[in-house]
Amino acid sequence: MTDKILPSESQSYWRASTDFPVFPKLSEDIETDVVIIGAGLTGITAAYMLSTSGQKVMVVEGSRILEGTTGFTTAKVTAQHGPIYQQLITAFGEVSARLYYEANAGAKNFMEKTAKELGILCDFEKVDAFLYADTEDGVDVIKKEMDAYQKLGIEGATLTKETGLPFIVKESLKLENQGQFHPLKYATGLMKKAIENGVQFYEQSRAKSIHSTNLVEMVEGHEIRAKKILVCSHFPFNDEDGLYFTRMYAERSYAVAALAEANYPKGIYINVEKPTRSIRTTMGIDSKRYLLLGGEGHTTGRFQGDMTTNYETLAAFGREQFKIKQYSYRWSAQDLVTLDQLPYVGVMTSGLPDVLVATGYAKWGMTNSTVAARIMADNVLGKENRFADLYNPIRSKMKKEDIKSLAKFNASVAKELVKGKTEKIDVLFKDLELGKGDIVNLDGKKVGAFKDVTGKVYLVKPVCTHLGCDVVFNAAECSWDCPCHGSRYTFTGEVLEGPAYEPLEKIEYAE
Template sequence: MNAQAATGRSYWLDTLPPGDPAPAPAGDFEVDVAVVGAGMAGLSTAWELTRRGYGVAVLEADRIAAGVTGHTTAKLSAQHTLIYDRLRRTRGTDGARLYARSQTEAIHRAAEIVGDLGIDCDWEDTAAYTYAQDRRRIPDLRAEAEAAREAGLPAEYVTETELPFPVAGAVRVADQAQFHPRKYLMAVADAVRRGGGQLYEGTRVLGLTEGEPCVLTTEEGIAVTARDVVVATHYPVFDRALLFTRLAPRREVVVAAPVDASKAPGGMYITPEHRTRSVRTAPYADGKRLLIVTGERFNLGVGQDVEERFATLTGWGQRTFGELSISHRWATQDNDSTDSVPLVGLLHPASRHVYVATGFGGWGLTGGIMAGRLLCDEITGQESPWSELYDPRRITPVLREGARFLRHQIHVARHFVGDRLPALTRPSLDELAPGDGAVVRIAGRGCAVHRDEDGRLHAVSARCTHLGCLVAFNRAEQAWECPCHGSRFAPDGQVLHGPAVRPLEPRDI
């Protein structure tokens, strides 16, 4: 199958597709803890709490483990590219050690769960590498290896890898892992149910009233009363903490192809070069391994040609690993916090019973498992040694995140203000090709217009329902995307990805 014919569904969803949906709640109900979002962070939190005897309900707007978690590259690693030298400088030696310990314990926790529940999820122990081909990066790699060792990881600087090309250097960290995330999480979801937890799909939460107790309101008007609430929706759907000022969404494309097992590189690899390149393999049929290549990071909703991104990544894979028959391709989305550390804990300074888990920066599997344990400890009144490190209420010095914070705010402001200025040019509807979409001005209003493959036009409001930035069309994935905070919508305006929770309104053209 070539790149053009490859499925848009991720390999994880293709090999374990969603079955019959869990029903939405039939009426109002009460529970000890309500968890919003059924990805790695949400289900890990639910599993930890049910094990301690808490009544838990998980409310998922779409399908369990089918969102960001279902589109990951599925690495379980405490080596997050070049992070430990940065943490050593911004958080000190103790902060870097806490980060390494919390992420390493997350890997061990996942291994325990796999063993305890007997999960067949293609678990493989392996090493993680952060590499570079540019020799000017060697000092950075050496500093990272030293900082990672100092933080307690089994890290070393090496110059040889199993990649089919030479590298200038690499940081190798042993005792990491990779797995099939949906096989893992669907088994965890079953364990939550067996423990008395309730899981609801197709249940979008629109409102939150904080208090003792808290009340969540769903799209269907159902009220869920809970002593504690966990918001684990990847990008928080509630803005009262203004966390969107500290989160920068980005997207990357993924291509996958079967290769002979004898030619598959061992280990998990990532480089910050070439707009990121991430490589790993997974078990496949007929004596082959599935090569999974990720990269070509881009900002959402800024008019970039995503089809070109897929072509560039595929071309790199072909040049690097030889002729590839692409079997799957998809895209994944991540949120980077402006100080490189996830935000896990109480939602804002006045919160007493509402918690959040976000900002994992591309490492949401170990981060989500870590978040589940941390939030469970906080909700049950136990101390976590790294709660202060991840606390969303932390006051971050300007020197720590100032430059990244300002860059993100300038990017958002450019769209938030610029999108409200009269446009100089707009395509005419006659110029819109089948399968394409564009924002056009009709009767003084911005309309997001899509022409389907049959030639019919469909129009919705061009204003994102989160904070009103203008959306742009991603032809490769057939979605409207917001450049400010990463919300995504189907061509008919239905929400695909938050923080927006309401669809784009239909427009009559």
């Protein structure tokens, strides 16, 4: 238990309030036109878009459907992605920045219209989006972003101090007519339609590798032959040639949700300063309105100290600003950020033209996954897509800034790699408390140890199976997290998320 007002277990509101059908495991070799790997919002949207195309489409999900990042998002549906347009103009020019806006504004409209047309009851609400500042530096960022909106001709934007929040802000940039919804109700609605149209779904069916002959090898031995392979696994699991792990990093964030008594803000909000504060409301299953607060992001595995304090900090913000007394849900998740902030969507590596990837949404994956699904569907159907070049993962030219970020990021990874090998371990195994995990010294050996509340001990070799960095214990989720490229493992060492796909080595504990 982290704090009396917080729930003791992580549980996302979205997952707690959704019923999921159960799908079979893949139990035979299959030939198909299209295989989609990963059933998050990207994979499911692509399946829906292709379901009426006359193609034979199947989806294989490594764990349960929608149990990846989509199940733990905050689900703002907007083209206001933080102060991104100023950055995009500087990095790519006005034409590309405008294209990014059009892609995401179009995706938002598609989602709203599709939910309506299919009768999906996903609590879609039209709301205004606010980017707010409470420092002078922040005001500067907001004003520059407003200039960028004007240059790009983004309509419905105004500077205002009237936000509807119960605290004063120095400035905000309001973008009208954005959205928020229940992401899992929306995604399951699309999935049901895709199934009606003939798409086959399989769960607990993990892809292991992709061969140049368009063959997907599954962990449990079966094979799928497909004309097109869509890698929608969040981190591309087949990253042998693309080296995506050198071009993206994983960033974790935290969320808490609570019944608020009154004065709910009506919009969706995010500040421009650090730490991030992301705010929205949602209608709960009990027909009461919940407040959802997100933030406290950090690179996965690189938070100094106990990660449960991130929940406590968010909870304290809610107590102070919204008079919250008791929280009902808390959860955390991670998303992938590319070096130039633009997602990677399209042909994964030039040697494999039929293998497409969609990743790197930088915590703006509701609309970006829809853009990605359309780019991939158009590729499958041989259609032009005007956003494909912008999102192309094999970017034609790396900019000077990207090369700098790349060098900085990979230098930090090298530092983590060395740190893990040279650091002295002061914590003795015998001093590890019940319910805690840590890298400890056990008879002179460095081991990863977790002692549950009953005293049962789980030991692992704390070395990430991806490229060998030392993992750290994440007390907030009871997991081992890698500070280099964001792989995560359960306390028993099983893979939770990649790029790693092999479990941590287990060590026997002799009492």
